[in-house]
Amino acid sequence: MQFGAFTALDGVDIEVEPGEVHSLIGPNGAGKTTLLNTIAGDVKPTRGRIVFDNEDVTGLLPHMCVQKGISRTFQIPNVMPGIKVWESVWLGINSKAKISWHPFVGAKYADAIARKVRELCQIVGLEESMDELAGNLSHGDQKILEIAMAMSLDGSLLLLDEPTQGVSPGEIDTFMSIIKKVSETKTVLMVEHNMDVVLGVSDRVTVLDHGRVIANSTPSEVVNDEQVRQVYLGTTDV
Amino acid sequence: MNKIMYFLRMRSVVLIIVLLALIAVGLCVKSSFLSILITMITYCIYALAYDLLLGYANQPSLGQSLFFGLGAYGMVLPIIYWHFGFWGSLGVALVVGAAGGLLVGFVAVRLTEAYHVIFTAVIASVMLLLANNYTPITGGSGGLSFQVAPFFSGWIKLTVYSIAANYFLVLAFGVAVFLLLTRLVSSPLGKVWVAIRENEQRVVSLGYNVYWYKLAAFVAASMLTALAGALYVISLRYVSADCFDFQWSVLPFVWVLIGGIGTLIGPIIGVVLFTLFQFYVSDWWSHYLILFGVLILVILRWAPQGIMGYYENIRTNKILKGGGEHAS
Ligand SMILES: Nc1ncnc2c1ncn2[C@@H]1O[C@H](COP(=O)(O)OP(=O)(O)OP(=O)(O)O)[C@@H](O)[C@H]1O
Ligand SMILES: [Mg+2]
Numbered sequence A: 001m002q003f004g005a006f007t008a009l010d011g012v013d014i015e016v017e018p019g020e021v022h023s024l025i026g027p028n029g030a031g032k033t034t035l036l037n038t039i040a041g042d043v044k045p046t047r048g049r050i051v052f053d054n055e056d057v058t059g060l061l062p063h064m065c066v067q068k069g070i071s072r073t074f075q076i077p078n079v080m081p082g083i084k085v086w087e088s089v090w091l092g093i094n095s096k097a098k099i100s101w102h103p104f105v106g107a108k109y110a111d112a113i114a115r116k117v118r119e120l121c122q123i124v125g126l127e128e129s130m131d132e133l134a135g136n137l138s139h140g141d142q143k144i145l146e147i148a149m150a151m152s153l154d155g156s157l158l159l160l161d162e163p164t165q166g167v168s169p170g171e172i173d174t175f176m177s178i179i180k181k182v183s184e185t186k187t188v189l190m191v192e193h194n195m196d197v198v199l200g201v202s203d204r205v206t207v208l209d210h211g212r213v214i215a216n217s218t219p220s221e222v223v224n225d226e227q228v229r230q231v232y233l234g235t236t237d238v
Numbered sequence B: 001m002n003k004i005m006y007f008l009r010m011r012s013v014v015l016i017i018v019l020l021a022l023i024a025v026g027l028c029v030k031s032s033f034l035s036i037l038i039t040m041i042t043y044c045i046y047a048l049a050y051d052l053l054l055g056y057a058n059q060p061s062l063g064q065s066l067f068f069g070l071g072a073y074g075m076v077l078p079i080i081y082w083h084f085g086f087w088g089s090l091g092v093a094l095v096v097g098a099a100g101g102l103l104v105g106f107v108a109v110r111l112t113e114a115y116h117v118i119f120t121a122v123i124a125s126v127m128l129l130l131a132n133n134y135t136p137i138t139g140g141s142g143g144l145s146f147q148v149a150p151f152f153s154g155w156i157k158l159t160v161y162s163i164a165a166n167y168f169l170v171l172a173f174g175v176a177v178f179l180l181l182t183r184l185v186s187s188p189l190g191k192v193w194v195a196i197r198e199n200e201q202r203v204v205s206l207g208y209n210v211y212w213y214k215l216a217a218f219v220a221a222s223m224l225t226a227l228a229g230a231l232y233v234i235s236l237r238y239v240s241a242d243c244f245d246f247q248w249s250v251l252p253f254v255w256v257l258i259g260g261i262g263t264l265i266g267p268i269i270g271v272v273l274f275t276l277f278q279f280y281v282s283d284w285w286s287h288y289l290i291l292f293g294v295l296i297l298v299i300l301r302w303a304p305q306g307i308m309g310y311y312e313n314i315r316t317n318k319i320l321k322g323g324g325e326h327a328s
Helices: A032-040 A062-068 A085-097 A107-124 A139-152 A169-183 A195-201 A219-224 A226-231 B002-028 B031-056 B064-082 B086-108 B113-133 B163-185 B188-198 B200-205 B210-236 B247-259 B265-284 B288-302 B306-327
Strands: A021-025 A070-072 A157-161 A187-191 A204-209 A212-217
Touching: A021 A032, A021 A195, A032 A062, A032 A070, A032 A157, A032 A187, A062 A070, A062 B200, A070 A139, A085 A107, A085 A139, A085 B188, A107 A139, A107 A169, A139 A157, A139 A169, A169 A187, A169 A195, A195 A219, A204 A219, A204 A226, A212 A219, A212 A226, A219 A226, B002 B031, B002 B163, B031 B064, B031 B163, B031 B188, B031 B210, B031 B247, B031 B265, B064 B086, B064 B113, B064 B210, B064 B247, B086 B113, B086 B210, B113 B247, B163 B188, B163 B210, B188 B200, B188 B210, B200 B210, B247 B265, B247 B288, B247 B306, B265 B288, B265 B306, B288 B306
Parallel strands: A021 A187, A021 A204, A070 A157, A157 A187
Antiparallel strands: A204 A212
16 A cells, blocks of 8 residues: 555555454554555555455445445544434444435334434443534543444444544443454454553454564464564553 | 423424414515515525535535526426426426536535535536527526416416415425425435535445435535526516526525524525515615625624524523533
């Protein structure tokens, strides 16, 4: 993946098995977000292929990737500020329900959707703030809403970009349980800086540095990898 | 929650009272005031259409005169050349408006805001030029006058030559458009529009192909604008190339801006204010638009989101405060 002359991703070959939680770590600017962007269709890779479910999805537009079952969250909360929490989730459910075009909708259908929205908000613990505007939520709750919106799309692959970034230490456990809960039914590819979270939920870890994969193994092996310690973990106290 | 329900109910009560008042006025008031109301309601349809486009689907078109003019001529030309009846030519006007919206929107909705403004404005000016030059068909700025067949001829014949009948016809369309849009903006489609306004990129990542949604808003707005144009010329029994004039692109913007973007009541308030100004202040000072400009500045200084935006801010603050007291 190149931006002009700058190579953000260089020959990255990564395989995510169905059902696993796969963490992506690496120093700032390593290209983690860029990798998620290419998979979700937000940027088009200059070279290479992305295969999802035995299907080539390289270069598909973002909304088509969603329809294939790939949904994502954003590193910096990217909610719709003037829209209520329940409506944000509702939009996701609707986009898959294929009725978003109906100018008028019957009450029965509306009830069914409303139930789904409430269920999802309960799973992530947002049912108290369902009627609040997304823009008025705290940073932590916006990050949770990000995850809820991605879940509402009911895809099979969830791309989480630093779900716990900027979240207070006290809230970390909530996020870990949400991620564990999600991973029961979905494959998760997650960028994450917090090593407690990475070690707590991941089945597999890939380390990225300067756009290259420098390690790909189980969490415990990665922690003990000499090269990884040098470029990345050396800067934190693990 | 109870408070919100209370306000919703209050809103419908107010709307019903307004409607009853409008009906009563139509039954007993003298004609000169009725013609002001006819203009007002026609403008309201126009303003609501524009609010759908700008306030809900976030597309700042500055070329709505194109659709207003298309509606006007779409209504008149079939009457003059093919002797269409009222409903037939109204149908033509709506189809022409929608088709025009589809063609222009095809390109316009792909453009970012600044280019959207420029593109629509340019297309509309080209159309004004054409309308002024093809005098054999359009009548140019001299215009054309025509006869309108009755729009209802059952047990009683109703024509637009009776001002009361004309008034009730326009009122019926106004109410229908208002109800339609009220329903539309709270429908799934309307919610997607608002979401696009709030954060287009995020809506894409939620799996929506926003292009079609924006195009739908553009076409719907064009069609309703054409309806306004058709009703306008029908009430005047006169059409000219001035229907394509640039002022018809600016007016809806002004109405919606002072009334409050993204609310359905706001545009109506904007129109009422403007029309009252137009009719009454212009009586004693022909440069009333200067005064109106000052009024706009004053309103936007104190209520940047328009009058309705101002009102809603106060209201939500009150609700929040009330809720806070309740909790403590
Ligand atoms: N759209 C873009 N245009 C140009 N350069 C970009 C673009 N997106 C990312 N980059 C560059 O690519 C590199 C990798 O960025 P990326 O956001 O993927 O890093 P990251 O691993 O997610 O870092 P962080 O931990 O800070 O989130 C950075 O040097 C960044 O400046
Ligand atoms: Mg990043």
